Amino acid sequence: xxxxxxxxxxxxxxxxxxxxxxxxxxxxxxxxxxxxxxxxxxxxxxxxxxxxxxxxxxxxxxxxxxxxxxxxxxxxxxxxxxxxxxxxxxxxxxxxxxxxxxxxxxxxxxxxxxxxxxxxxxxxxxxxxxxxxxxxxxxxxxxxxxxxxxxxxxxxxxxxxxxxxxxxxxxxxxxxxxxxxxxxxxxxxxxxxxxxxxxxxxxxxxxxxxxxxxxxxxxxxxxxxxxxxxxxxxxxxxxxxxxxxxxxxx
Amino acid sequence: xxxxxxxxxxxxxxxxxxxxxxxxxxxxxxxxxxxxxxxxxxxxxxxxxxxxxxxxxxxxxxxxxxxxxxxxxxxxxxxxxxxxxxxxxxxxxxxxxxxxxxxxxxxxxxxxxxxxxxxxxxxxxxxxxxxxxxxxxxxxxxxxxxxxxxxxxxxxxxxxxxxxxxxxxxxxxxxxxxxxxxxxxxxxxxxxxxxxxxxxxxxxxxxxxxxxxxxxxxxxxxxxxxxxxxxxxxxxxxxxxxxxxxxxxxxxxxxxxxxxxxxxxxxxxxxxxxxxxxxxxxxxxxxxxxxxxxxxxxxxxxxxxxxxxxxxxxxxxxxxxxxxxxxx
Numbered sequence: 001x002x003x004x005x006x007x008x009x010x011x012x013x014x015x016x017x018x019x020x021x022x023x024x025x026x027x028x029x030x031x032x033x034x035x036x037x038x039x040x041x042x043x044x045x046x047x048x049x050x051x052x053x054x055x056x057x058x059x060x061x062x063x064x065x066x067x068x069x070x071x072x073x074x075x076x077x078x079x080x081x082x083x084x085x086x087x088x089x090x091x092x093x094x095x096x097x098x099x100x101x102x103x104x105x106x107x108x109x110x111x112x113x114x115x116x117x118x119x120x121x122x123x124x125x126x127x128x129x130x131x132x133x134x135x136x137x138x139x140x141x142x143x144x145x146x147x148x149x150x151x152x153x154x155x156x157x158x159x160x161x162x163x164x165x166x167x168x169x170x171x172x173x174x175x176x177x178x179x180x181x182x183x184x185x186x187x188x189x190x191x192x193x194x195x196x197x198x199x200x201x202x203x204x205x206x207x208x209x210x211x212x213x214x215x216x217x218x219x220x221x222x223x224x225x226x227x228x229x230x231x232x233x234x235x236x237x238x239x240x241x242x243x244x245x246x247x248x249x250x
Numbered sequence: 251x252x253x254x255x256x257x258x259x260x261x262x263x264x265x266x267x268x269x270x271x272x273x274x275x276x277x278x279x280x281x282x283x284x285x286x287x288x289x290x291x292x293x294x295x296x297x298x299x300x301x302x303x304x305x306x307x308x309x310x311x312x313x314x315x316x317x318x319x320x321x322x323x324x325x326x327x328x329x330x331x332x333x334x335x336x337x338x339x340x341x342x343x344x345x346x347x348x349x350x351x352x353x354x355x356x357x358x359x360x361x362x363x364x365x366x367x368x369x370x371x372x373x374x375x376x377x378x379x380x381x382x383x384x385x386x387x388x389x390x391x392x393x394x395x396x397x398x399x400x401x402x403x404x405x406x407x408x409x410x411x412x413x414x415x416x417x418x419x420x421x422x423x424x425x426x427x428x429x430x431x432x433x434x435x436x437x438x439x440x441x442x443x444x445x446x447x448x449x450x451x452x453x454x455x456x457x458x459x460x461x462x463x464x465x466x467x468x469x470x471x472x473x474x475x476x477x478x479x480x481x482x483x484x485x486x487x488x489x490x491x492x493x494x495x496x497x498x499x500x501x502x503x504x505x506x507x508x509x510x511x512x513x514x515x516x517x518x519x520x521x522x523x524x525x526x527x528x529x530x531x532x533x534x535x536x537x538x539x540x541x542x543x544x545x546x547x548x549x550x551x552x553x554x555x556x557x558x559x560x561x562x563x564x565x566x567x568x569x570x571x572x573x574x575x576x577x578x
Contacts, residue, residue: 052462078464090462092455103452107464112445113473119445165463 004063005030005169005199006051011060013046013223020046021057022223028169033191033200035210038220039244044203045087047220048173051201052084053077065168078107081168085158085175087203093147097138097157100146101129104164132164133157136190152183159190169199176206188212207245211235219244267569270522271435278428282421291420295492296536298424300529301431302488307512307524308434309481314510315519316442317474318454322377323364323384324509327357327479329391329501331486336403336496340396346409346417346487353487354480360387361479365472384506391498402497409491417491427488431525434481438521441477450474515556517563526564 004027013021020043028034036044049055051062053074062070069077083104092100102125106112109125119125133139136156141149146157155175162170175191176184188209191200195213204210210217211231218228219240226244227237234240278301285293306328313319334353343349364383371379397403408417417423441447452460453467460467490496499505508531516527534552538545560567 054458054462073466074458074461075464075466078462084462086459090456090459092452092459094455095452099448103448103460103465104463106445106448112449112465112470114445115441115447116444117440118443119448120443122445161459161463 007063009061013057020223028199032215035202035214035217042220043223083162083165083167084171087173089154091146098142101164104161132160136160152179172202294424298427301427304525304528305434306482306485307528309478311524312478321380323380325505326384326387326501327482328486330357331483332490332496335490339405346411353483357483358480361476365475388501405494517565523565
């Protein structure tokens, strides 16, 4: 597994008596889209939070691009090329959509200790930001304050922010949460187009989206991987059907 | 695509008041000329005092208005700048070329030392710990017996500037203060719109998002805290020269509270508001205290009304009026 972009080794996390990540070993290969599915409370978001550094694991290691990042703070992981979206949109509501994305470009560009020059007018930041917005179909809405965007647009903006970071690995925590059928189809289309530019961990409840996009699927239940394999293999696995897919596919 | 259409939304949230800064500084520039006709230097001294506190208020607005860092110890930095002037003058060092850099360095250093600790906390804890460090400076100054202790320290004469007694003329001093305020304002205006300022403003809106896109928010907030501390030190340097006196009272928590009131009264996060708030506060104080020493009994309810009915402070009120006027 030396080539994996992300490798989790015996990761463990409990909140009090509740074990939410239980000796979890998991990896993501270059350019792979690895979906994580499972019922509510399986520990999917906690897993994403541990990878992005918002929650510290109790034990185990996280290797990213061959480097142990278990003790690194969130911002340092982002600098290494780890981007994420949030299940509940986490944007800067008072900033325009463009500025939300331009900040991500600025972060990658470094030199944010510049105190002169109007950042909002810098073409070097706004150009790539516009491109990321265009990638998710938000170019027309670039100047709207992010807080005033519709729900589906906020989901797309989350994705644009992550894209603008030109990540090695993108963690998507339920990017389709709360979006309508059309919006979901549009986001799936966007992800399908972008797939292969970088590795993705996709946590999602929408099984149509998951089976349309994933190269590999892992089923997480009570903090453990119940099964892992190709979409066809997972779909046929009787344990998965009994524990999770049985309800979801109806 | 043209650069104009690529430009993101402006850093300044309020429209309709674009000419306001020019108006403010023009008014300040004209006060000494008006004073020529009224005679005496009362207006000029009062104007200097307003601008000196406006410098500290603009610096505080960087923290409170743009960074959501509610510092309750801002007066300590004014006091440190003032004491730098006072203590140096005791040792015969009375030139601004020495005392001004020392004042800036001392207040910036105290901001750095305390900011490293304060910024580990947030919300109400940040308020309390900045208050604690402010009080620490206050009690230290009170116990400095060789430099007047509780009673404060009288400065023999205003600083010279490269040997010239420029600051001793009330009008010349006034224009030096005006120049400092203008410099502070232009610097802070550039700062909040810059890459740096955008990170600070972003951290106010959503620090978790800022971390996940790769910003170590703490470093930016610490730098802002040091800048705000140094600018307050500049204000203290000028205050000591204006009053020819330094006292622990400059650092008291009441004074820190007054600075917060100035920024709130004028309107948070606009810089213009901080200047207007400082002027409004000090002029109201000057006017009402002519009637009664219990002037705060009158001022308190006024402040409550402003906070309740004019959320954006005086500047918010003004821009709402301008909008209504333009429409009607």
